[in-house]
């Protein structure tokens with residue numbers, strides 16, 4: 204018994220010591236030009252990082268910290284030459300670190316760190332979505348910037364194409380990559396945001412741009428009396444329908460196809476816009492909010508959940524403007540809260556809740572008050 208306790212204490216101490224040495228190493232060994240190299244060789248760096256993921260290196264080092272070269276070669280079944288190429292590059296990039304003969308994940312940037320901060324964020328689906336759908340279009344970015352047009356979108360679907368979301372919804376492989384990425388991203392806060400007490404007061408929700416119904420399913424499971432309808436493009440709602448059947452929720456969850464920019468159906472006391480406003484320009488968002496306002500009854504509410512940027516500091520969401528400009532329709536970006544609140548105010552909504560979530564996301568609830 205005592206032996207076991209001492210063993211466990213030693214194990215925990217060793218683990219802490221390794222983490223301490225790893226963190227020290229990160230700062231000591233950083234090449235002063237690393238940032239510059241990452242910028243210059245970005246595509247190569249991305250594929251190296253992705254290779255470590257696809258080949259199971261980070262998962263392995265997560266499970267068995269501190270493996271030697273030969274052990275990695277044997278467990279990953281990779282020959283010496285390519286393994287050396289991979290490990291040396293990832294070590295230079297400080298994705299993995301080496302103490303003596305043993306390799307470790309960098310505790311501050313690889314999967315273990317992300318898992319610690321938020322177990323549900325799916326790095327794999329984000330990387331695969333960018334690899335398969337986004338990156339091939341990004342050679343067009345300078346032209347997109349110069350001409351203020353989504354040249355990446357045009358490269359793949361032609362200049363007279365419809366919305367990016369409509370186009371990928373007709374492409375089963377791409378829509379799967381997109382929906383899986385979206386689900387991985389949405390999952391970060393789904394549990395918390397769908398637990399918000401305001402949803403307990405709603406009877407019938409229209410989940411505008413609800414994609415494959417991740418939010419609707421979570422809402423229905425948390426609030427047993429609630430009904431919800433995913434409103435999205437015709438091909439997308441098929442995915443939502445399948446999901447509802449899989450979860451045995453078809454009695455309370457349904458789907459409806461349409462375009463939020465044209466009109467929004469009435470008959471709902473709450474409308475959700477989750478990860479939706481960022482794909483539109485401010486002018487388009489005002490049109491959609493007006494459509495929602497007109498469709499809601501008095502005291503009906505709209506719930507916006509979206510990543511945000513800040514006026515006084517930069518964050519990773521500022522990087523994503525290029526994704527919307529080049530590919531996802533050439534109009535959107537992540538907005539700051541003041542701007543979103545301004546659109547709501549000018550549509551005559553009164554804001555009744557404002558709450559901030561991890562990963563720079565905000566939850567805003569606004570009500571229609573005629574009386």
Ligand SMILES: C[S@@+](CC[C@H](N)C(=O)[O-])C[C@H]1O[C@@H](n2cnc3c(N)ncnc32)[C@H](O)[C@@H]1O
Nearest residue numbers: 368385389412413414435436462463464477478
């Ligand atoms: C970024 S995804 C968000 C998905 C989901 N709400 C979530 O949080 O995971 C945007 C969704 O809006 C849909 N969409 C885009 N433009 C739309 C429009 N004009 N009318 C209705 N749905 C639209 C897309 O097909 C896609 O499913």
